[in-house]
Amino acid sequence: MMTTLPPNVRDINDHLQICFDRDWCDKLAKRIDRNGPWDRWELYRLAYEAEEARAIRSFDDLQCLSHLQQFTPLKHQIDTARKVITGMSGRAILADEVGLGKTIEAGLILKEYMIRGLVRRALILVPASLVLQWVRELNQKFGIPAVAQKKEYMWKQCDVVVASIDTAKREPHRDIVLGMNYDMLIIDEAHKLKNKKTANYQFVSMIRKKYCLLLTATPVQNELGELFNLITLLKPGQLGGQSDFHGNYVADKRLPKNERQLQHELSKVMIRNRRADGGIAFTRRIVKNIPLRLSPEEQDLYDSVTAFVRGRYEESGCDLGSVLPLVTLQREVCSSRDAVFLTLVNLFKKTDEHSPLRPKIWELVHKIKQIKANTKAEKAMELIREIGDKVIVFTEYRATQEYLLHFFRQHNLVAVPYRGGMNRGKKDWMMDLFRGRAQILVATEAGGEGINLQFCNHIINFDLPWNPMRVEQRIGRVHRLGQEHDVLIYNLATLDTIEEHIVNLLHEKIQMFEMVIGELDDILERMERSSAFENELYKVVLESRNHEEIRRGIEHVGDRFINRQPDRTNGREQPPILHPSAIVLNAAAQTSDLTPPLHSEA
Amino acid sequence: MNQERIREYVARYLEATGCHVLEHHPAYITVRLSPEADKALMNRPYYWSFIERTGAEPETMTLTFVFDEEQFARLQEQQKRGRTNTAESRGAQTSSGPSEGAGGAGNDSILARYFGFSPAASANRARHEPISFGSARLNQIFAAAKAGGSFVHLYEQPQHNRPAPGRLATYTSYLAVNYKVEYVCDLKRDELYSLGVCLSTGEVIDNFHERTRNLHLSPKLPAHTHINDMLSMPRAVAELELYIERCVKAKDHTWAVEAEQRMYDELDRIRTYYEEMIQNSSDPEEKTNIQQEFRARQDEIAWQHKPRVLVSAVNCGIFHLLTPLQR
Numbered sequence: 001m002m003t004t005l006p007p008n009v010r011d012i013n014d015h016l017q018i019c020f021d022r023d024w025c026d027k028l029a030k031r032i033d034r035n036g037p038w039d040r041w042e043l044y045r046l047a048y049e050a051e052e053a054r055a056i057r058s059f060d061d062l063q064c065l066s067h068l069q070q071f072t073p074l075k076h077q078i079d080t081a082r083k084v085i086t087g088m089s090g091r092a093i094l095a096d097e098v099g100l101g102k103t104i105e106a107g108l109i110l111k112e113y114m115i116r117g118l119v120r121r122a123l124i125l126v127p128a129s130l131v132l133q134w135v136r137e138l139n140q141k142f143g144i145p146a147v148a149q150k151k152e153y154m155w156k157q158c159d160v161v162v163a164s165i166d167t168a169k170r171e172p173h174r175d176i177v178l179g180m181n182y183d184m185l186i187i188d189e190a191h192k193l194k195n196k197k198t199a200n201y202q203f204v205s206m207i208r209k210k211y212c213l214l215l216t217a218t219p220v221q222n223e224l225g226e227l228f229n230l231i232t233l234l235k236p237g238q239l240g241g242q243s244d245f246h247g248n249y250v251a252d253k254r255l256p257k258n259e260r261q262l263q264h265e266l267s268k269v270m271i272r273n274r275r276a277d278g279g280i281a282f283t284r285r286i287v288k289n290i291p292l293r294l295s296p297e298e299q300d301l302y303d304s305v306t307a308f309v310r311g312r313y314e315e316s317g318c319d320l321g322s323v324l325p326l327v328t329l330q331r332e333v334c335s336s337r338d339a340v341f342l343t344l345v346n347l348f349k350k351t352d353e354h355s356p357l358r359p360k361i362w363e364l365v366h367k368i369k370q371i372k373a374n375t376k377a378e379k380a381m382e383l384i385r386e387i388g389d390k391v392i393v394f395t396e397y398r399a400t401q402e403y404l405l406h407f408f409r410q411h412n413l414v415a416v417p418y419r420g421g422m423n424r425g426k427k428d429w430m431m432d433l434f435r436g437r438a439q440i441l442v443a444t445e446a447g448g449e450g451i452n453l454q455f456c457n458h459i460i461n462f463d464l465p466w467n468p469m470r471v472e473q474r475i476g477r478v479h480r481l482g483q484e485h486d487v488l489i490y491n492l493a494t495l496d497t498i499e500e501h502i503v504n505l506l507h508e509k510i511q512m513f514e515m516v517i518g519e520l521d522d523i524l525e526r527m528e529r530s531s532a533f534e535n536e537l538y539k540v541v542l543e544s545r546n547h548e549e550i551r552r553g554i555e556h557v558g559d560r561f562i563n564r565q566p567d568r569t570n571g572r573e574q575p576p577i578l579h580p581s582a583i584v585l586n587a588a589a590q591t592s593d594l595t596p597p598l599h600s601e602a
Numbered sequence: 603m604n605q606e607r608i609r610e611y612v613a614r615y616l617e618a619t620g621c622h623v624l625e626h627h628p629a630y631i632t633v634r635l636s637p638e639a640d641k642a643l644m645n646r647p648y649y650w651s652f653i654e655r656t657g658a659e660p661e662t663m664t665l666t667f668v669f670d671e672e673q674f675a676r677l678q679e680q681q682k683r684g685r686t687n688t689a690e691s692r693g694a695q696t697s698s699g700p701s702e703g704a705g706g707a708g709n710d711s712i713l714a715r716y717f718g719f720s721p722a723a724s725a726n727r728a729r730h731e732p733i734s735f736g737s738a739r740l741n742q743i744f745a746a747a748k749a750g751g752s753f754v755h756l757y758e759q760p761q762h763n764r765p766a767p768g769r770l771a772t773y774t775s776y777l778a779v780n781y782k783v784e785y786v787c788d789l790k791r792d793e794l795y796s797l798g799v800c801l802s803t804g805e806v807i808d809n810f811h812e813r814t815r816n817l818h819l820s821p822k823l824p825a826h827t828h829i830n831d832m833l834s835m836p837r838a839v840a841e842l843e844l845y846i847e848r849c850v851k852a853k854d855h856t857w858a859v860e861a862e863q864r865m866y867d868e869l870d871r872i873r874t875y876y877e878e879m880i881q882n883s884s885d886p887e888e889k890t891n892i893q894q895e896f897r898a899r900q901d902e903i904a905w906q907h908k909p910r911v912l913v914s915a916v917n918c919g920i921f922h923l924l925t926p927l928q929r
Contacts (some may be wrong), residue, residue: 005843018850019910019911021911023914024917039750040618043615043618044753045745046611047744050743050747051780067736069734090906143736208901237875241878592914
């Protein structure tokens with residue numbers, strides 16, 4: 001019946017067409033023919049009012065802010081979102097330094113496009129360990145109904161899907177993903193796509209997308225070509241063709257030229273906010289070392305264990321590898337008798353029945369039985385009572401964790417456990433209990449994905465890991481964006497034991513590490529791989545006869561570690577030798593003008 | 603929309619869908635949903651298909667929508683204290699107000715973290731839900747209103763029940779369409795046009811919604827009426843579209859020129875990149891692949907940037923009015 005209507009797509013002018021959706025005409029005609037069914041007048045009015053309330057009146061005002069109830073984004077995050085949407089047409093590398101909330105920025109941009117109806121289908125590719133965290137953040141903070149991809153049908157049925165690249169690139173998923181048109185593609189940890197030849201890179205470059213965000217704190221790690229590859233995913237040709245790029249910008253693999261020009265081009269596709277520019281207020285971090293003296297019984301056990309371990313070391317011909325497990329014993333004594341007991345019993349079981357070691361181990365077990373009280377636990381309890389607020393207690397050992405939970409319960413303190421082996425649901429449950437009812441969280445795992453505990457600002461390190469990065473990770477759970485109070489860290493360290501030295505090392509040096517670690521997460525990765533650091537420490541301890549020797553040895557190791565990172569600590573202050581990353585970083589720093597008093601606006 | 607208007611809106615929706623309001627308070631509304639609202643809002647199709655198949659008596663949910671969280675929390679606190687007092691005076695007997703248990707529902711935040719909001723734990727406990735602009739629940743109510751308010755057919759009711767004897771009430775009929783006009787490129791902006799076209803003269807009336815929203819309209823055809831002859835539907839639609847087209851034409855379209863320029867810039871940019879690649883490639887198969895990728899990128903850019911104006915209907919209806927509207 002609509003035959004007499006003019007075409008529904010018509011030219012407005014040379015640049016623009018108008019397109020009428022006439023779906024409603026037939027539906028209305030059908031209802032007129034059958035005289036119904038008709039809707040109610042009041043709902044009709046409500047429907048129109050809803051549309052009025054939601055209509056977007058301007059091209060460039062951010063709408064998403066009025067849609068967020070759960071939190072208020074920071075100014076640099078809002079500025080970033082606005083710039084990506086209005087100045088970069090929704091294709092950008094978000095390269096903020098770690099901890100400034102790249103996820104939030106991506107969430108804001110996604111939300112804004114969804115509200116405007118420009119994005120319905122979005123694909124978010126992240127490392128497997130971050131999938132659930134992303135889903136939660138998007139749901140919780142942004143009210144975006146994102147789902148974690150679990151079943152094949154979800155690719156098509158769900159609008160906002162979070163998945164790992166490794167899953168997505170495998171059949172049967174691959175074909176489905178490549179067959180879709182995504183309004184938006186977000187890739188977290190995008191520096192993993194720096195190599196053009198990898199299957200991941202090729203897969204991602206084949207995904208059809210309208211808007212695209214690449215998130216990485218380290219857009220350049222090794223050479224400039226990596227940056228070119230990342231940008232090619234986003235906007236091929238932004239830096240010219242491959243040969244232009246090499247001709248114009250690359251003097252050597254790691255040495256750029258025409259920095260100004262390069263920076264200018266980069267600023268069109270990349271935003272990097274830096275902690276230092278923003279004056280983004282991180283609260284202070286106050287570290288208190290609490291020196292403790294072991295009770296005579298405990299000290300006796302410690303000395304015996306030390307003698308035992310050193311004996312094994314010499315017997316094995318100073319082979320570090322074969323005694324490493326034993327060194328744990330020493331550290332366990334400093335933690336709790338439960339921890340060392342468990343290890344000794346296991347060792348006993350493993351040892352041959354006629355071995356001369358058996359009686360020695362048994363002797364140690366007997367010494368354990370003499371110990372009635374745990375000096376550290378008593379002190380921890382005293383501290384917790386003084387603090388009178390929420391406290392996280394970190395320990396390295398499961399047995400110590402169990403003991404502490406039991407100990408606190410006995411003394412009418414409400415404590416809940418947290419460990420890496422728990423499944424997501426249980427972790428969430430424990431976090432909820434900690435947030436609500438419990439005063440203490442006794443945790444064995446610091447690194448684990450996505451525990452954000454900004455509501456708590458007291459940490460007790462019941463024992464210390466030897467790797468400073470792990471300490472940093474522990475503290476990072478609490479001392480991060482969103483923490484409103486100064487963070488107090490108490491390190492319990494027993495005097496005249498290995499712990500004393502570790503604490504000294506960690507705290508004299510960690511100040512120096514801090515600026516390094518805080519800035520680039522690739523160092524974090526590199527450090528974790530270098531178990532050499534820990535081994536060196538062990539060696540020092542085992543080969544030293546007295547405490548003075550240990551102290552000197554450990555300092556030496558610490559110094560060497562810092563010297564291994566030359567361009568981190570001073571590279572930026574020496575312009576002539578520019579590390580490629582420094583170029584990039586500077587580029588973006590210029591583009592994002594953060595005004596200093598950030599928190600005053602929040 | 604501020605909280606006050608949201609409250610008003612939600613109350614009107616609840617009333618329109620026949621919900622039973624248990625408590626009206628400036629800070630919150632506690633309501634027992636009607637089957638219609640329960641189906642639209644509570645996401646439990648299995649329950650409803652079960653009810654429909656077995657013919658069992660449906661038990662709808664009771665909800666508290668909170669518009670002022672602070673005040674609501676204060677009231678809860680007071681109520682709790684009041685309750686403990688009465689409980690003490692009465693012994694073990696507890697009173698249960700309508701919003702009993704509402705506070706306890708806040709604890710299922712784990713579910714809330716996964717789903718944005720949490721499904722009800724049990725039907726007889728009212729759970730409370732803060733509602734604000736952009737919240738999932740309000741969007742759901744918006745969507746429900748749209749689903750249930752798309753097509754209407756209404757007659758203006760005479761002031762007095764009966765017109766003077768012997769006189770016919772004469773209606774002028776309108777096809778009314780609430781249009782949404784979207785200006786789209788890589789950005790987007792909306793305009794709403796509420797238009798009505800007179801079905802006897804073909805005259806288009808602007809602000810139709812505004813001008814009719816307070817009239818007394820009903821789906822019932824009153825007695826003693828006469829309806830004027832109607833314009834054919836296609837003609838009416840053509841009139842409306844022509845009107846919109848004229849309005850849109852008269853606007854400033856710098857945005858479209860700029861968007862198009864961005865599109866051409868982008869197309870130029872990728873051309874430099876891919877042409878070099880194609881030139882340097884000696885392997886014919888590789889060449890085809892690059893060409894394919896090139897085309898895919900070109901499509902993406904057009905998809906992202908091409909300026910266009912999309913016009914769709916929010917809702918529409920036939921309105922029979924007693925007094926013709928003047929332009």
